Amino acid sequence: xxxxVIGFSEFAAHTHSDLNCWLCQKAVSSRAxxxxxxxxxxxxxxxxxxxxxxxxxxxxxxxxxxxxxxxALSRTLDPQRFMIRGLGERGHAARQLDALNDAYEILRxxxxxxxxWLSLHEKSPKQPPDMHPFVKELRRExxxxxxxxxxxxxxxxxxxxxxxxxxxxxxxxxxENWQQANVTLTELDGLESILGDVRARRSQLAPNNR
Amino acid sequence: xxxxxxxxxxxxxxxxxxxxxxxxxRQGNPSSVHRFGRAARKHMEEARAAVGAFAGVRPAQIIFxxxxxxxxxxxxxxxxxxxIIASAIEHDxxxxxxxxxxxxxxxxxxxxxxxxxxxILEGLTPGAIISVMLVNNETGVIQPVGEIARxxxxxxxFIHTDAVQAAGRLPLDFRDLGVDFLTLSAHKIGGPQGIGAxxxxxxxxxxxxxxxxGQEMNxxxxxxxxxxxxxxxxxxxxxxxxxxxxxRLTTLxxxxxxxxxxxxxxxxxxxxxxxxRVGNTLNIAMRGVSSETQVVGMDLAGIAVSAGAxxxxxxxxxSHVLSAMGFGSDVAGSALxxxxxxxxxxxxxxxxxxxxxxxxxxxxxxxxAA
Numbered sequence: 141x142x143x144x145v146i147g148f149s150e151f152a153a154h155t156h157s158d159l160n161c162w163l164c165q166k167a168v169s170s171r172a173x174x175x176x177x178x179x180x181x182x183x184x185x186x187x188x189x190x191x192x193x194x195x196x197x198x199x200x201x202x203x204x205x206x207x208x209x210x211x212a213l214s215r216t217l218d219p220q221r222f223m224i225r226g227l228g229e230r231g232h233a234a235r236q237l238d239a240l241n242d243a244y245e246i247l248r249x250x251x252x253x254x255x256x257w258l259s260l261h262e263k264s265p266k267q268p269p270d271m272h273p274f275v276k277e278l279r280r281e282x283x284x285x286x287x288x289x290x291x292x293x294x295x296x297x298x299x300x301x302x303x304x305x306x307x308x309x310x311x312x313x314x315x316e317n318w319q320q321a322n323v324t325l326t327e328l329d330g331l332e333s334i335l336g337d338v339r340a341r342r343s344q345l346a347p348n349n350r
Numbered sequence: 351x352x353x354x355x356x357x358x359x360x361x362x363x364x365x366x367x368x369x370x371x372x373x374x375x376r377q378g379n380p381s382s383v384h385r386f387g388r389a390a391r392k393h394m395e396e397a398r399a400a401v402g403a404f405a406g407v408r409p410a411q412i413i414f415x416x417x418x419x420x421x422x423x424x425x426x427x428x429x430x431x432x433x434i435i436a437s438a439i440e441h442d443x444x445x446x447x448x449x450x451x452x453x454x455x456x457x458x459x460x461x462x463x464x465x466x467x468x469x470i471l472e473g474l475t476p477g478a479i480i481s482v483m484l485v486n487n488e489t490g491v492i493q494p495v496g497e498i499a500r501x502x503x504x505x506x507x508f509i510h511t512d513a514v515q516a517a518g519r520l521p522l523d524f525r526d527l528g529v530d531f532l533t534l535s536a537h538k539i540g541g542p543q544g545i546g547a548x549x550x551x552x553x554x555x556x557x558x559x560x561x562x563x564g565q566e567m568n569x570x571x572x573x574x575x576x577x578x579x580x581x582x583x584x585x586x587x588x589x590x591x592x593x594x595x596x597x598r599l600t601t602l603x604x605x606x607x608x609x610x611x612x613x614x615x616x617x618x619x620x621x622x623x624x625x626x627r628v629g630n631t632l633n634i635a636m637r638g639v640s641s642e643t644q645v646v647g648m649d650l651a652g653i654a655v656s657a658g659a660x661x662x663x664x665x666x667x668x669s670h671v672l673s674a675m676g677f678g679s680d681v682a683g684s685a686l687x688x689x690x691x692x693x694x695x696x697x698x699x700x701x702x703x704x705x706x707x708x709x710x711x712x713x714x715x716x717x718x719a720a
Contacts, residue, residue: 171594176692179365179584194594209593212521215403216590224396 159185162228173216173236181222181232188260189243199257199313201247210244250306251328254313254321263318268326274301275330282334282341291342298331298338305331352698353654356538356691357487357515357631363540363588363692366581370542373580379573381565390576397583404586405513405532405549406523413548413569414579418514418535419443420559421548424570425510425531426479428556433478435470437462437493438674441512444481445670453674454482454498459625460491460675468501476506484516484527488658488671488687489622490631492520499528508554514538514546518592519628530554536578539592540692541585545578592692599690600629606688606699607632613707617714619681621672633658635672635685636706639713644686647712651705655688 161168161175162183168175170185171192190197193209217240222233246252258264278301282294305328312321353361362370373393378386380394398409405412415421418441426434426447436448439456452474454467462482471480480502484495495511502509510531513522518539524532531554535546550556556569563571610632611618619635636644641657648655658669672682688702 169591169595172591173594174588174591175365176588176591177364177368179369179588191594191597194596196597196600208521208523208526211406211523211526212404212593213590215406216587218403221399221403221587 162232173213181225181229181236183232184235184239189247189256192240192243193247195247197260199253199310201253203248206244206247210240213240214244250309251325251332254309254325254328257313258318258321258325261316261318263322265322269323270326271330272323272327275327275334278331278334282337285341286345288342288346291338291345295335295338295342298334302328302331302335351652351654352701354688354690354694354698354702355654355656356694357490357687357689358656359537359543360518360540360691361693362537362542362581363585365588366541366584369584370577370581373577376576380576381563381573394574394576394579397579397586400583400586401534401547404517404522404589405534406525407549410567411524411549411552413550413566414574414582415546415548415570416544416575417537417546418512418533419546421533421535421546422481422510422512423447424548424559425533425550425556426481427559429479429508430557433474434481435474435478436481437483439486439488439671440481440483441487441514444483444512448481454480456674457625458676460486460489460622460671461625462493462498464494464497464501467498471498471501471505471507474505474507478507479510480507481510481512484511484513485519485628486622486671487515488669488685489625489633489675490515490627490629490689491622491625492516492628495527495529503528515631516628518589519596519630521593524549531556536582536585539585539589542578542581545575545582547582595692596629599694602694602696602699603629603632603690606690606702607634609699609703610634610706613703614710617710619677621675621677621681621685630690632688633672633685634688635677635681636710636713637680637684638717639684639710641669641683641685643713644684644709647709648686648702648705651708653702653705655686655702658685658687 159168159170161178161180163180164175164178166175166177168182170187172182174181188197193206195201195209217233217237219234222230246256278294278298285291285294305324309321309324309328312324376390378390380387380391398412401412402409415424422443434448435452436444437454452470454470455463457463482493482495482498485492499509508530511527511529512533514533514535515538516522517534530551532549537543558569558571560571565571565574607620614636617637619637621633645655645657658671668679668683669685672685
């Protein structure tokens with residue numbers, strides 16, 4: 141029985157990957173930011189956003205946990221830390237930080253997370269579903285709005301519908317009801333667009349009263 | 351031999367070993383003014399910055415110590431005559447400094463009872479030091495440190511957290527936790543043994559435990575352990591990958607727990623299973639079989655695990671943590687701590703299950719024969 145528990149010769153086994161460090165050529169995990177042999181930062185690898193943030197892959201993520209993971213990882217990737225390293229490492233660090241930021245923004249926002257979840261499961265629609273009648277009706281109401289209070293009313297309805305829609309989206313995704321999820325996502329996209337237009341319309345109607 | 355005792359100390363990561371060896375090849379005392387000294391200081395400050403980023407603090411808030419035990423002693427002895435109140439599940443280095451009475455109790459799940467803590471903290475003269483660990487070393491249960499910190503400050507106390515078991519398993523953020531002091535140890539994250547840190551709120555003066563020199567901004571005398579500090583810095587950087595590895599370890603731990611529960615049936619108790627736990631730790635009791643018998647049996651089968659905390663005397667005794675959770679000696683004296691880490695493989699789990707199941711079968715036969 142050998143008691144050389146973690147000798148260098150045995151180390152390669154830990155990496156669960158056939159990737160190699162760009163510098164020392166030893167094995168590294170696809171998730172790893174650093175080579176554990178030479179300490180060098182690694183290039184961005186093709187991993188999902190959940191893995192990039194060290195989260196279990198699930199639609200109902202804990203937002204606090206996401207925020208904390210992001211804060212810790214972004215501190216690690218702070219460009220200042222890599223100023224004394226070579227050009228190659230600085231570039232990898234910057235791209236790792238960009239990838240982390242992208243992943244965070246997508247997971248943080250329920251709509252984007254939902255859309256990403258569908259794409260991860262290859263369930264994105266080939267053609268977008270028809271717009272929900274309620275969204276069409278709200279759009280007409282906004283088009284007719286000629287006073288700020290009309291805009292506020294549309295915004296209130298759209299905001300409420302979005303809250304409901306996000307809950308419905310998560311429920312559909314949890315239940316793997318892909319068709320319903322796609323329909324709800326389209327509705328939410330429409331509502332989001334209306335909310336953006338409400339702001340623009342309102343500032344046209346009451347430019348000094350935001 | 352399979353190592354599943356990461357909570358006692360993680361194997362040193364290769365890049366850490368390289369950093370330590372390189373540092374040992376450099377000469378110069380970081381307090382010296384000449385170029386060797388300046389170079390040594392530069393390396394030390396780089397490591398300090400890495401540890402600072404790891405914990406979400408400025409480098410000036412870090413005092414390097416000889417490890418977690420010294421850091422705990424430093425903060426708990428650095429205030430003169432004040433009441434020191436700790437939870438009932440702390441490490442010995444905290445409990446040895448705290449009052450025996452008024453320990454903060456834990457629930458059956460191993461979580462500090464916040465309601466009771468509120469009552470106890472309210473009854474103290476303001477200015478007491480409250481010490482609660484962030485993650486328990488035996489059960490892996492995550493403690494409500496943020497809530498206790500808010501209570502401590504509400505009643506005018508100071509709050510310290512021993513975060514050695516949280517490092518690399520949970521994202522750390524000193525400010526977010528709201529604590530005044532935080533303890534770290536390098537060897538829990540694949541760094542060298544014999545180096546740790548006390549992180550402080552600079553607005554609170556702590557008297558040095560080790561006197562007779564101006565090192566560490568007059569807070570800890572003695573020439574700094576440059577090689578170990580260099581290794582700590584690299585380990586702190588690489589600990590980001592431990593966070594990324596945690597979902598994999600959680601899956602392995604959960605699989606291990608399920609398979610041992612299947613194998614052991616009603617003889618098995620998993621203290622803390624229903625509480626939020628870090629993903630690398632499993633505490634499992636084989637009811638009625640002493641921890642010592644299990645540790646030795648597993649060791650003979652090629653699996654290194656421990657009974658609760660790694661005991662400095664080498665003796666195995668009933669766990670004070672499990673006792674505080676309300677378990678009797680049939681569980682508190684029969685627990686194994688299995689802790690996973692950066693080099694743990696799927697096949698390690700399979701071998702662990704086989705070894706534990708064989709041990710369980712043997713002990714059951716012995717019991718029946720008796």
